Amino acid sequence: MPELPEVETIVRQLAKVLPGRRVERVQILRDNIVQGSPANLTRSLEGAAIRSVTRRAKFIVVELESDRVWLTHLRMSGSYRVVKNGGDNDSLPVYTRATFDLEDGSRLLYVDPRTLGRLEIIPAVDWAARAARLGPEPLSPAFTAAVLEDRLAASRQPLKTFLLDQRRIAGLGNIYVAEALWRARLSPRRRAKNVGPVRARRLHRAIVEVLSEAVGGSGTSLGGTYLNFADADGDRGDFYEALNVYDREDEPCRRCGGAIKRIVQAQRSTYYCPTCQR
Ligand SMILES: [Zn+2]
Secondary structure, eight states, X not given: OOOHHHHHXXXXXXHXXXXXXXXXXXXXXXXXXXXXXXXXXXXXXXXOBEEEEEEXXXXXXXXXXXXEXXXXXXXXXXXXXXXXXXOOGGGOOTTEEEEEEETTSOEEEEEOTTOOOEEEEEEHHHHHHHHHTSOOOTTSTTOOHXXXXXXXXXXXXXXXXXXXXXXXXXXXXXXXXXXXXXXXXOOTXXXXXXXXXXXXXXXXXXXXXXXXXXXXXXXXXXXXXXXXXXXXXXXXXXXXXXXXXXXXXXXXXXXXXXXXXXXEETTEEEEEOTTTOO
């Protein structure tokens, strides 16, 4: 569930504390959160110095001095927490799946109720090859209306499916696709190649606007007791109140008053207003 704005929020916080630090000790509490061998991940990280923390698509990318990359994909419910003064295993929050003790005494926790997130260590060159296959970053200068228009024209997929495809545009997921399409007044069912230049420009603007605003609001948190998203300080995102269609089935559209509809596309819920999204 964490999408570009939520991952970006966590990355900006981790980038303030991790670079320049060394990882001293790693505990993997649930093996299935590791892609590949947990022992290998532990071995590669213990003693490793961290060079940088960045985001690409929905990946948290931690570059190590050893020219390896520590990747995290949060999937549905993963998050990181930073605990300033270490702490012991008795005081761990529920659903902590891994701990990373840093040389300065602080501790990074990986928390994931559903354990669908994945942590992985790969050589930097392999990551570069993988990252090259991802689509442009929607908040970068590489993502222009012309780029979007060309990609749309080449696809027969429905807009919803097209926008979720990380090889076409990186970082969008179910929430922000729904919100961008609502803003652009486009139906999620419309075929990509039938969008055309005028509507493509509208969609481009809507994607950039909704993501920029959500990053400014530190992302969207859904749910009550167990949030799908909290940042590295354990705080909620503020963007939920600003959602216009996502999670609003049967509620009135804020633009035309029509009822918001929920349909299922590619096994995922799609929310939209059939009255004003064409
Ligand atoms: Zn409407």
